[in-house]
Amino acid sequence: MAPVTEVAFLPVRPGVNILDTSIPEGQVMDNMLKVGKVAPGVTKNYYAVEEENASHVHLLLDWESIEAHKTYQARPEYPEFLAAAHSMIDPSQIAEGCHVYFDPHPPSNALYSPVTEILRAYFFVEKVQKEGLAFEAGLKKLLAALKAAQVAGYTGEVSSGWSVEELPRDGKQYKLFVAFIGWESVAAHAAASKTDVFLENVGTISPDIITVSHATFKSP
Incomplete structure (x- = not known):
């Protein structure tokens, strides 16, 4: 278990x-x-x-x-x-x-960054094995490049994984890929997304639905 x-x-x-x-x-x-x-x-x-x-x-x-x-x-x-x-x-x-099942588990290091990017990417169930896994690999490649280049504002902390369950939306079934990515600030994320390292390594696979937001997590 x-x-x-x-x-x-x-x-x-x-x-x-x-x-x-x-x-x-x-x-x-x-x-x-x-x-x-x-x-x-x-x-x-x-x-x-x-x-x-x-x-x-x-x-x-x-x-x-x-x-x-x-x-x-x-x-x-x-x-x-x-x-x-x-x-x-x-x-x-x-x-x-x-x-x-986050990798790494627990996801606390990414969640306790000054600001955490919350990326939620939905793929139709039948597209996970090809497009979904390619999207995941592309994101990991991008984040590894940011870390190797020591891009300002990226903490290097990330934890990600796929939903165990299928999630219904608009009568269709999706799998959800979730990534928590650590940043020093929202502005730092915005600035990093304009760097050559980011633009040269960003993936080309588009999820069926994607949301990106930011938050500061706490534990009671």
């Missing part, structure tokens, strides 16, 4: 400050973090709000195994816990959750 990370994307209603414990949503989030910290089978948890969109919340839990998470989900109090989490979600948006 290998350690795994639960990756949750929670789009909350616009204007809600999820870290404000004086409002119901903030109280739910605070309780989720406290419960997650001591849940049997959890070794670490992390949370962050996107720099680009304060309504986008990321919650991660390192579990001893998927089996440990499933055991926790079978506890009698879990449905109430899950319902409280769903109460924060903007019903017009798509919330997602999956398990990822």
Whole structure:
């Protein structure tokens, strides 16, 4: 049984400050973090709000195994816990959750960078073995080149992996590739993307869906 990370994307209603414990949503989030910290089978948890969109919340839990998470989900109090989490979600948006075997595990070094780039690349299931793996290889090649060239602002910390589960979107099934990439700042990432090293090594494979954002992760 290998350690795994639960990756949750929670789009909350616009204007809600999820870290404000004086409002119901903030109280739910605070309780989720406290419960997650001591849940049997959890070794670490992390949370962050996107720099680009304060309504986008990321919650991660390192579990001893998927089996440990499933055991926790079978506890009698879990449905109430899950319902409280769903109460924060903007019903017009798509919330997602999956398990990822990150390499390296745990992903904490990348997550504890001053700023973490959150790259989420979706591929149709049937395209993972060719286009998906080529995209992953291209990203790793790019990041290795940035590290070798000591490009300013890149911390050299990265952790990535594929979702264990298939994720439904618009009636289609996808696999999700997630990469957490460490930067000194959002501006540093922007500057690095204009360097010759970046432009000469950036991959050419386009995912079916891709999102890139930034956040500063913390652990309760």
